[in-house]
Amino acid sequence: MKYYLLVLVLCLINITHTQNCTHTFLGEVKDFHDGTPMSGATVYLETLNKYVAADINGKFTIKNLCNGALVLVISHVGCDTKRIEVEINGDSYKEINMEHHIEELHEIKVSGEAPKKLTKTAQETQLSTKTIERFSALNLGDVLKQVSGVSSINTGNSIVKPVINGLHSSRISVIINGVLLQDQEWGIEHAPNIDLNTAGTINVIKGANALAYSGDAIGGVVILKPKNIISKDSLYGKTIFGAQTNGRGYNVASSLTKTWKKGWFINGQASMKRFGDFKAPNYILTNTGVNTKGFNINTGFKTFEKGFNINYSYLNNEIGILRAAHIGSINDLVDAINSGNPIVIEDFSYDINAPRQDVTHQTLKAEFYKRFKRFGRFQIQYDFQDNQRYEYDIRRNDDDKPAIDLNLKTHSVRANLKLDANTNTVYNFGVHTRYQNNFANPDTGIRRLIPDYDRYDIGVFAISNLKWDEKTNLNFGIRYDFNKINAQKFYLTSRWLERNYSDEFNDIITGSVFGKDIQNGVIDFNASQLLTNPVYNFHNVSVSAGISRKISKNQSILFNYGLSQRSPNPSELFSDGLHHSAARIELGDLRIEQEKSNRFGGTYQLNSSKLDLNLEGFLNHIKDFIQLIPFGTEQTIRGAFPVWNYVQTDALLFGFDLSTTYKINERWNLNNKSSFIKGRDTKAKTALIDMPSFRTTNVLGYTNKRWLNFNASLESEWVLRQNDFPDFNFETLNPTTQQMVLVDISTPPPAYHLLHFRSDITLPISKKTKLNIGLTVLNVLDTSYREYLNRLRYFADDLGRNFMLQIKLNY
């Protein structure tokens, strides 16, 4: 081959000679980022079919050239090969910049799915595509439980919210494809509107140490990224089909991607999920069906130097809420708790009746980035999100009229500048701006749970990543956020007076309501309702600092600190109404201020050939922690209702998360994940409500590549009873017996142990097509259990045995 080339080159040189060309081209190969010369680059002259090498200064010369186009292909170890065209007109010079960094390219074929972290000094875990695909039929909250220290707070089995180190909802930021999800995430029964099938990887960062994403994520940040696009001419896709016995339903997800070598790409993805009533070991969970439809289109252009991306996604989730969980009074709740079985059990059905949720989330995103030589990368993004939430209750007249009809529109613009010319000191600056409008439709005929409001946010941040030496990384970040909330809220006059708002907030009253008429500018406490205009301005500062150090060949340690402030969300300020599924009145408080978290984290990591161990510890002190706790009871025509108030206290959370994998031999391995957390209310000197209990999972895995890549695992999930809980039980009068009865809303359910089995094989069908067949059995022993962090635990058991078959085709 070499000889052949040589002959060819000689011939070509011969040809050029005959043309009598005498010009010289001088090239200089430099690193794009810091301009350092790159020695040893190979230059292939495509037009001349000739090779030259750059010298130690990155320079190379080509002599005896004629005028005209010259095509050069430059390659260097660790760089993307670059093809450029040079116009030769006399003696010429050109500087050629090579991209020595590989992060942008995403072209590196990662074998063994080595996790790629987004941060250097935070407590971060990445879930691979393979793990995510296994949970294709389930929810974000389910797959995140694969991360030690992440649990979930559920409303039934289809509304699953992630809990990171004991914190959830507004304290967690979810970023999907670069968009900070805004979907009324303050509500415990509002599951994140995410189609897991759109995610290629999921990174979980514990604590507020990812300031480039958000400043108020006291609990942590969840980052979902689509699968990487490879710049080559290719067409590929994936289809997952799943069927399961529990819920008697199916799920299907399919995606197709076309890429071009130049950098263009287009990707389409669609998914559907349909389940009927789920089943606990002993009974059908009536009205727990699910109907999900979603699609996603992504197109753009991507090279190392510049690129853009336009993305639209649509997701509709219709979720039935357990029929037996809809109650009218505290007596119904007492009956439900004492009976132990759901009050309504009907035959299996695919119908989704009231109570139910119907939520549509749409996202439109446009992103552009460009790299500048010896400078860095600039990125700007605009995104728009429209979240339409309907909640249907059982009503006297008309179940088809929603009880909650909220529309949340969010526009945001984010700009980012990353200075990475010096790889040892990388700076990242950014500005995030956001405008949000919430509209609570009055046609529901039910007073608004949260009011109409406009919200404006501006955040600026600066982050530096320093490489101190080969073993040590340092990180420091600071962020400032401004939030403004401008709301228009009606208060029942009786509520206004009961809250003692008239002492300090009468200046925000803009009108008084008589019947349906608003008398603007009138303050009259004989009116039935008062219209108010609360306006809040919050200034928040967040700081993050961290250090990671390799202490030996296979051990490293990490310490970090995060200070973050979170402004109260609309429900904490304005919540005002009766919650049917909980038989309680929930009240926000206009006086609530930001909460402030100081979190310390430490990690020890060991990666040896046999043993991988990751031990994370944390301590999180949250001043003015906002929590919803029972306060007293209020009498209505339906009897007494407990009133739950949003109040502020000081909280201390601490715990550790352990994750270990031990390779017994080539085929067998053992994995353990355990997490322990304590949450204390330091003012009341009690435990915090809704803290996850100790949880440990042990997995015995077997792999045999020779049996069609056979994998099997048996998982034991053991959850202890939460013994540290605040006692908010109270007594109420049973009108039937005229006796006081205990309303036991606090006592956690007993410990439980579940067994799960998973297996799969992979069949190569052709060179490019692979078929993967998986069989999973969840809750193998059909154990009856209830989980402390399931809001429907008063009403019914959790899910029984579930056989799941999954067929995955990669083509």
Add this chain to the structure above:
Amino acid sequence: MKNLKRILISSMLVGSFIACDNDDDTPVVVVEEEVITTMTITLTPNGVGTPIIMQTRDADGDGPNAPVVSVSGNLTANTAYNGSIELLNELATPAEDITEEVEEKDDEHQFFFQATNSVATFTYNDMDGDGNPIGLSFTLTTSAAGTGTVTVSLIHEPMKNASGVSNGDITNAGGEEDIAETFNVVVQ
């Protein structure tokens, strides 16, 4: 750098567009539709005499104020009273008659009556299309003189066919309680 400038300008344009998107429209008042504020029970003695009115009225609905519960007078011992129930939502103007709604969906509603100290017994005087009781019309029969309570509950979507329910036993009724009110009564 030209590109950078362009981007900055366009982002500012987007920003200013967003800033202008601000409507200060006054929101529409919501008058609660689902609430029952008032239950008035009229007990007319079979013989002669003025009716006794038992009423619970919660003027602010699910608001903080407790309902006002009143009984207009004492019941006469060993007397049968014709009872009728009227339900209102007085948050609406004019007040909305919920009794009609209950009549329209009579198969989905049932009243239950209980008394302590055996001050009274109850029988239903009306039935839905399936022949099950509703309770908008009933008979209250007092026993010998004494004091006690009468509790009236309205259940939405009860299981009327469950054991004892059609006889007025609330134990197996299920459903949701729309009303549960206890009145103190004196029988003399």
